[in-house]
Amino acid sequence: MILLAKTKSKNERNSKSDGLSLFLIDIRESLGSGMTIRPIETMINHSTTEVFFDNLEISHDSLIGKENEGFKQVLNSMNAERILIAAECIGDSNWFIQKAVDYAKDRKVFNKRIGENQGIQFPISRCYADTEAAKLAVYNAAARYDAGKACGTEANIAKLLAADASWNSANACLQTHGGFGFAKEYHIERKFRETRLYQVAPISTNFILSHIAEHKLGLPRSF
Numbered sequence: 608m609i610l611l612a613k614t615k616s617k618n619e620r621n622s623k624s625d626g627l628s629l630f631l632i633d634i635r636e637s638l639g640s641g642m643t644i645r646p647i648e649t650m651i652n653h654s655t656t657e658v659f660f661d662n663l664e665i666s667h668d669s670l671i672g673k674e675n676e677g678f679k680q681v682l683n684s685m686n687a688e689r690i691l692i693a694a695e696c697i698g699d700s701n702w703f704i705q706k707a708v709d710y711a712k713d714r715k716v717f718n719k720r721i722g723e724n725q726g727i728q729f730p731i732s733r734c735y736a737d738t739e740a741a742k743l744a745v746y747n748a749a750a751r752y753d754a755g756k757a758c759g760t761e762a763n764i765a766k767l768l769a770a771d772a773s774w775n776s777a778n779a780c781l782q783t784h785g786g787f788g789f790a791k792e793y794h795i796e797r798k799f800r801e802t803r804l805y806q807v808a809p810i811s812t813n814f815i816l817s818h819i820a821e822h823k824l825g826l827p828r829s830f
């Protein structure tokens with residue numbers, strides 16, 4: 608486990624991000640001697656847990672990088688995580704779009720394939736356009752990350768747009784399937800639940816918008 612922990616007291620810290628350090632923790636050694644892990648049942652296929660620390664002792668060599676500079680280090684890996692999740696959302700979005708297209712070509716209502724109706728086509732086309740645009744934002748963020756350039760805002764924007772694209776595609780796909788969208792055998796309801804996560808984790812939409820407001824638009828800090 609990679610753990611970010613406070614290593615300075617509140618009055619010793621120069622800023623909110625100062626005084627945090629990163630540690631590499633061996634879970635097997637720590638369980639039962641200062642660390643407790645409790646699984647949380649969730650609506651998604653993701654093993655999620657609560658972790659409790661109570662006087663966990665760790666050795667000096669578990670420190671990663673520089674003491675008290677852990678926040679800067681973890682931010683860098685968070686950008687990579689956001690870009691990775693954004694790419695996952697693009698894949699999800701394309702899956703929903705393809706599934707919707709296949710069904711719309713096949714399903715007949717009133718002797719007509721539902722995909723012949725523009726009321727069915729247009730939401731799917733909109734999702735396709737949004738997904739293509741989000742993909743460019745993901746590639747842009749990934750290219751900046753690979754080149755070692757600052758990419759905090761770009762990674763956030765990629766995650767925001769890709770998560771929105773996949774969520775909108777999930778809704779369009781479910782709607783296209785009508786009642787069968789809720790049937791487990793089509794797997795849409797499962798993917799629908801899973802892609803909903805990315806409006807919240809690893810960073811919630813509101814926090815991305817707040818980052819853009821403050822760091823890109825120069826609006827006053829709100830928290």
Ligand SMILES: Cc1cc2nc3c(=O)[nH]c(=O)nc-3n(C[C@H](O)[C@H](O)[C@H](O)COP(=O)(O)OP(=O)(O)OC[C@H]3O[C@@H](n4cnc5c(N)ncnc54)[C@H](O)[C@@H]3O)c2cc1C
Nearest residue numbers: 649651653655804807808809810811812813814817829830
């Ligand atoms: C399945 C799953 C896996 C996860 N895995 C990890 C993991 O591996 N590591 C890890 O560190 N974390 C993990 N998380 C935690 C995840 O990063 C947080 O749930 C997420 O960042 C949101 O934080 P929170 O739950 O504390 O929400 P809160 O901060 O309690 O916010 C609740 C809601 O209020 C909104 N909100 C809060 N403050 C403001 C404000 N000032 N203005 C406007 N809106 C606001 C938020 O956007 C959110 O919608 C995971 C979460 C889930 C569900």
